[in-house]
Amino acid sequence: xATFRASQVVPSPAEDSERLxxxxxxxxxxxxxxxxxxAHRNAAQRRRIRETYQETYGEDLFKSLDKExxxxxxxxxxxxxxxxxxxxxxxxxxxxTKWYPGNRVLVEIACTRSAGxxxxxxxxxxxxxxxxxxxxxxxxxxxxxxxxxxxxxLHISLVPMVVLLLFPLVSCHRYEGPEVNVALAKSxxxxxxxxxxxxxxxxxxxxxxxxxRSKAQLVVTFNQYNDEFGNPINKDxxxxxxxxxxxxxxxxxxxxxxxxxxxxKVVRLAIEGLGTDENALTRIIxxxxxxxxxxxxxxxxxxxxxxxxxxxxxDASGDYEAFLLELLGHEEN
Amino acid sequence: MAEECEELTRALSxxxxxxxxxxxxxxxxxxxxxxxxxxxxxxxxxGGLFKGDDGSFERVDMDYIHLxxxxxARFKNLMLQWLMHPWERDARWAxxxxxKGDSPTVLVEIACTRTPVxxxxxxxxxxxxxxxxxxxxVAYHISGSHSYFLVLLVSSYRYDGPNVNEEMAKLEAKVLHxxxxxxxxxxxxxxxxxxxxxxxxxxxxxxxxxxFYKQLFGKFIEEDLIKVPYIIETxxxxxxxxxxxxxxxxxxxxxxxxxxxxxxxxxVIVSRSNIDMLEIxxxxxxxxxxxxxxxxxxxxxxxYRDALLSLVAGNE
Numbered sequence: 001x002a003t004f005r006a007s008q009v010v011p012s013p014a015e016d017s018e019r020l021x022x023x024x025x026x027x028x029x030x031x032x033x034x035x036x037x038x039a040h041r042n043a044a045q046r047r048r049i050r051e052t053y054q055e056t057y058g059e060d061l062f063k064s065l066d067k068e069x070x071x072x073x074x075x076x077x078x079x080x081x082x083x084x085x086x087x088x089x090x091x092x093x094x095x096x097t098k099w100y101p102g103n104r105v106l107v108e109i110a111c112t113r114s115a116g117x118x119x120x121x122x123x124x125x126x127x128x129x130x131x132x133x134x135x136x137x138x139x140x141x142x143x144x145x146x147x148x149x150x151x152x153x154l155h156i157s158l159v160p161m162v163v164l165l166l167f168p169l170v171s172c173h174r175y176e177g178p179e180v181n182v183a184l185a186k187s188x189x190x191x192x193x194x195x196x197x198x199x200x201x202x203x204x205x206x207x208x209x210x211x212x213r214s215k216a217q218l219v220v221t222f223n224q225y226n227d228e229f230g231n232p233i234n235k236d237x238x239x240x241x242x243x244x245x246x247x248x249x250x251x252x253x254x255x256x257x258x259x260x261x262x263x264x265k266v267v268r269l270a271i272e273g274l275g276t277d278e279n280a281l282t283r284i285i286x287x288x289x290x291x292x293x294x295x296x297x298x299x300x301x302x303x304x305x306x307x308x309x310x311x312x313x314x315d316a317s318g319d320y321e322a323f324l325l326e327l328l329g330h331e332e333n
Numbered sequence: 334m335a336e337e338c339e340e341l342t343r344a345l346s347x348x349x350x351x352x353x354x355x356x357x358x359x360x361x362x363x364x365x366x367x368x369x370x371x372x373x374x375x376x377x378x379x380g381g382l383f384k385g386d387d388g389s390f391e392r393v394d395m396d397y398i399h400l401x402x403x404x405x406a407r408f409k410n411l412m413l414q415w416l417m418h419p420w421e422r423d424a425r426w427a428x429x430x431x432x433k434g435d436s437p438t439v440l441v442e443i444a445c446t447r448t449p450v451x452x453x454x455x456x457x458x459x460x461x462x463x464x465x466x467x468x469x470x471v472a473y474h475i476s477g478s479h480s481y482f483l484v485l486l487v488s489s490y491r492y493d494g495p496n497v498n499e500e501m502a503k504l505e506a507k508v509l510h511x512x513x514x515x516x517x518x519x520x521x522x523x524x525x526x527x528x529x530x531x532x533x534x535x536x537x538x539x540x541x542x543x544x545f546y547k548q549l550f551g552k553f554i555e556e557d558l559i560k561v562p563y564i565i566e567t568x569x570x571x572x573x574x575x576x577x578x579x580x581x582x583x584x585x586x587x588x589x590x591x592x593x594x595x596x597x598x599x600x601v602i603v604s605r606s607n608i609d610m611l612e613i614x615x616x617x618x619x620x621x622x623x624x625x626x627x628x629x630x631x632x633x634x635x636x637y638r639d640a641l642l643s644l645v646a647g648n649e
Contacts, residue, residue, distance in 0.1 A: 115460075119453070131535070132533065132535070133490075134490060134533045135529075135533035135534055163525070168468070168484070171468070171488035172469075173453065173457065173460070173468070174466050175460040175464060175465050176460065177464055179464040204481070211468075212466060213469055214466065
């Protein structure tokens with residue numbers, strides 16, 4: 001369930017463009033206006049505003065915004081205002097070209113979007129960056145995880161584990177339908193269990209199963225795993241908390257099996273403790289406000305005994321905070 | 334009389350050449366109406382199709398009948414394939430290759446000669462036809478040391494535009510050369526870099542890279558990778574789809590080849606008739622000095638021949 005609320009009465013894109021333009025003109029910027037308009041328009045409406053603004057004023061709305069606002073607030077507004085496909089393309093590009101161990105954004109995009117959404121993102125990527133996402137992922141992400149390979153039975157030598165995993169994740173066009181084969185799920189749960197408990201991780205099979213099976217099929221497989229072996233698969237994958245490959249596998253499982261809980265965790269880690277990971281916070285809120293942010297809020301409240309809005313208020317400030325809270329479903333002014 | 338028998342024998346000869354002369358058979362039926370002794374004589378004379386039973390009558394040889402069924406079905410298969418949407422066609426050919434044991438080179442063909450959009454369409458069609466993704470089926474069913482290469486090939490969604498970074502292409506030619514020779518020492522040719530470059534870079538980029546490879550190192554890259562299954566098909570079909578298809582057609586028109594290779598003729602003609610048939614004909618002429626249409630005329634029969642020629646002709 002989304003937290004995003006469109007305005008009851010939506011002004012025309014021309015009116016919105018005009019109000020935004022007025023917010024930019026002159027000394028200073030009327031951030032309130034920017035927030036109150038953009039935070040309450042859905043993707044189609046935002047697209048129309050951008051088009052109208054461009055036609056009317058001869059400038060890309062994003063360029064104008066870039067001149068007027070900055071920092072975390074700007075990033076949040078930009079990410080939110082973009083088309084979901086463009087947004088995912090941008091996030092994927094950042095993740096792929098500036099990857100570091102522990103970066104889960106590619107897993108997030110590849111596993112929580114539908115096959116159709118992932119495809120749109122990849123098309124948008126090609127249009128914007130003039131190459132394919134797959135080739136960038138394959139070329140840029142070099143793992144220093146070759147030391148893990150000596151423990152593996154991998155046929156393909158010299159392949160960094162994480163690339164071997166991230167690449168199929170991003171490339172595969174999974175079957176999207178509801179048909180599942182329970183017998184197959186049982187047998188693949190067994191394969192996964194053997195691969196994991198060997199602790200020598202038959203990577204090929206793990207990667208094949210997690211990287212190509214449909215989400216419906218995997219959900220049944222994970223349930224079978226739990227029923228048959230008494231532990232949820234992620235518990236068994238916690239064997240070595242420092243291992244990047246295992247951590248990536250756990251993220252994949254979570255994103256497929258219970259995405260809202262995955263997102264809650266990202267948000268929680270972003271705000272707890274000293275300092276805030278604004279990038280992560282912005283990313284989750286901007287990408288999920290129109291999808292399942294309500295569910296994420298509920299999970300957060302249950303787990304942390306306080307409201308997400310409150311937690312964000314404590315951590316973020318100014319226009320950035322105000323914008324996030326609007327997306328979280330605060331009443332319109 | 335003997336001539337008529339000979340003619341019918343020829344028409345029903347499923348060996349050497351593709352298809353059957355349906356019209357001749359229909360004509361013979363007309364000629365021999367009310368003259369059953371003609372057909373009796375034919376049965377006695379055509380030892381391949383008919384076997385003496387125990388002296389009382391000549392029964393058909395079922396093996397030969399199977400052969401005839403294949404040949405009769407050739408037009409039917411061509412027709413069905415022609416009617417289908419290209420995505421469904423590709424999905425069904427892929428499914429056949431995976432599940433009915435056809436050669437996996439069909440997968441390489443589809444992955445490397447279709448545009449990224451067509452390949453993706455085939456993958457989507459596969460999902461809706463078979464309730465599984467093509468990727469998962471290839472990963473699950475195809476085994477062997479380089480099956481991973483096939484999975485990567487069919488999963489690719491290459492950049493579709495013409496932009497090529499020449500510097501990068503030159504660099505990657507060197508990277509490839511390095512990787513191949515280092516890996517050869519360790520016994521496995523398909524290292525990470527080779528896989529990455531071959532299965533993710535755009536086709537224009539790869540063509541430049543292959544050119545640089547030959548320029549810088551004096552050998553064609555497929556020569557250096559010759560031990561890897563499917564690598565030759567991959568490089569050839571990326572370099573020039575029409576030249577690759579020309580080879581497939583050549584193989585189909587040889588005497589005594591298996592059914593897979595013969596079926597390939599239908600597949601190539603149907604799938605390329607709207608795309609690069611002109612170029613394929615050009616390649617064929619360059620290679621053999623004869624026109625493809627003439628060879629098809631010689632080598633195929635009946636309605637099947639007519640259909641092939643319709644799909645191949647035109648646009649001179």
